[in-house]
Amino acid sequence: MTKTFFTPNAQADNLRQFKADIFQVLAHPTRIHIIECLSEGEQSVGQLLSTVGVEPANLSQHMALLRAKRLVLSRKQGNQVFYSLRDGTLTEVLQSMRRYFLANLEESLELLKEIEEKH
Numbered sequence: 001m002t003k004t005f006f007t008p009n010a011q012a013d014n015l016r017q018f019k020a021d022i023f024q025v026l027a028h029p030t031r032i033h034i035i036e037c038l039s040e041g042e043q044s045v046g047q048l049l050s051t052v053g054v055e056p057a058n059l060s061q062h063m064a065l066l067r068a069k070r071l072v073l074s075r076k077q078g079n080q081v082f083y084s085l086r087d088g089t090l091t092e093v094l095q096s097m098r099r100y101f102l103a104n105l106e107e108s109l110e111l112l113k114e115i116e117e118k119h
Contacts, residue, residue: 025069030054031062038072039091042084
């Protein structure tokens with residue numbers, strides 16, 4: 001029997017692929033909106049529909065992908081389905097992206113201000 005050993009490079013490659021897979025799922029604004037809604041706590045499909053503002057079939061497709069990638073958990077109570085985040089760390093990732101956006105926005109605004117002052 002042959003044992004498989006992971007080299008540090010293979011582990012790093014696997015981690016990069018994992019990150020890429022997560023960012024690929026998050027590459028759609030509707031899925032980000034869903035994650036943001038769920039960061040506030042568990043929500044029913046009805047709550048998500050009213051907050052996210054998409055058609056039920058569209059929400060269902062997004063939720064299927066989020067479930068398949070194990071980013072959300074679902075539970076059924078009676079005839080209602082409730083969703084929650086599997087791990088709150090995902091919220092931290094989105095908050096980091098918000099800070100990154102704001103930092104770059106401020107830098108871009110400063111650059112624009114400098115250009116306008118020169119003219």
